[in-house]
Amino acid sequence: MHPSDRGDANDKLELVVFTAGDEPVMHALPAGGRVTIGRAPENDVRIDDPSVSRHHAVLHVGPPSRIEDTGSANGTFVRKREEQADAETRKVLRRPGETFAVELGDCIVLGSVLAVVRRTRASADAAGGAAQRATGASAVIVEDPAMRAVYDQARLAARAQISILLLGETGVGKEVLAREIHRASPRAQGPFLAIHCAALSESLLEGELFGHEKGAFTGAAQARAGLFEAADGGTVLLDEIGELSPSVQVKLLRVLEERAVMRIGARSPRPVDVRFIAATNRDLEAEIARGTFREDLFYRLNGIAITVPPLRARSAEVVDLASLFLAEACKKLDRPRVPSLSPEVRSALERYPWPGNVRELRNAMERVAVLCPGEMALPEHLPPRIAASAPQPPAFPPPPPPAPSAPGAPTLTIPVAPRPDAPAPTAAPVDREGDERQRILDALDQCAGNQTRAAELLGISRRTLVSRLEEYGLPRPRKR
Secondary structure (H helix, E strand, O other): OOHHHOOOOOOOEEEEEEOOOOOOEEEEOOOOEEEEEEOOOOOOEEOOOOOOOOOOEEEEEOOOEEEEEOOOOOOEEEEOOOOOOOOOOEEOOOOOOOOEEEOOOOEEEEOOEEEEEEEOHHHHOHHHHHHHHHHOOOOOOOOOHHHHHHHHHHHHHHOOOOOEEEEOOOOOOHHHHHHHHHHOOOOOOOOEEEEEOOOOOHHHHHHHHHEEOOOOOOOOOOOEEOHHHHOOOOEEEEEOHHHOOHHHHHHHHHHHHHOEEOOEOOOOOEEOOOEEEEEEOOOHHHHHHHOOOOHHHHHHHOOEEEEOOOHHHOHHHHHHHHHHHHHHHHHHOOOOOOOEEOHHHHHHHHHOOOOOHHHHHHHHHHHHHHHOOOOEEOHHHOOHHHHOOOOOOOOOOOOOOOOOOOOOOOOOOOOOOOOOOOOOOOOOOOOHHHHHHHHHHHHHHHOOOOHHHHHHHHOOOHHHHHHHHHHOOOOOOOOO
């Protein structure tokens, strides 16, 4: 076991699953025990991918953690984080009860799906985050002139008690800006609490915001303060405020007007001193016209509105943000050295339009941290849709330009006849069989031996692939 993998007793781990073309999915892991992985709904970690078997593997959470293949069709592999790009991936043995050690940062291949065990962001940032809070330092990168104007406006608004409405597409960094407003405000020593209004049902959200008294409903064994009371003296971020139901909108309006909160089941309100920041990707004025958002609540929240531009309009920040996110991802994997970004990767990042904004960039760098075994990140470590933006080298170098002739000088062309006894020119021999054989091997390796997926990648039928394997004397992956 790697020394850094022993960790602290309070460290929390998660299993991050990367599927082709999708965002990574995080699954919280228990402190110990068995975690079943597979395509069937009853698994602890369900992966809906055809290359994953219904009951594919079991992760035994340690320390030390171990992976066990439970008879999958396409196998379970482990690529050690210390191995370089040309190192052989280790296959998990299939004998009943046989397990294989998995350390933080090791890449687990389940069929054609990738997974990795890492620390949660809270655990990884525990020490660094405490130092950052103590010094007031910030990891925010602001290079684009439009973003500088946004942050200048936000710092001015932070000094007052006015409510702030943050607008912009999903994933542009509205919560990051809200935290910067809190740090720049007189409430910086108070708590900063955020809640995603679309993530909870109406009843749960109401309890989280306003709290409840003992016996207010079935299961309320004791009184509980809500978010507004817990944030007294600090700042509350109401993310996706446009998702609030009409009844919760009415209660929130009362809190904003009276600066007091009424717990569920209470008879009298409790005063609160809270700074409100709301964020949304919706056009609230259009929602007002449709009758789904209260106009009076909108004007209460809209003391000052700040629009955060999308990442595609901030190309000067993309590479710096990518380097920051890559360093954060390596910290969660306990990688001591952060890979550098190759020129091709930098070019691909700058050319890509980033429909998912900063959140998509962070996810891409987490993938790079898992897949890049060496000192430099290459385009193949990026998600395919982003790697496609990298400039492609020309197939043949362009011919050198002709030497310029002196002005006014005549151009003389002398025809050269071929010798009668000279042999006809022949093209250089092309090893088409060797090229195709190598492409098949690469496709099978990329798809972890899945013949159907490899055939799709090569653009041929599975039957044709099997014929080629027999023709070139290549062994077929064993069927399970």
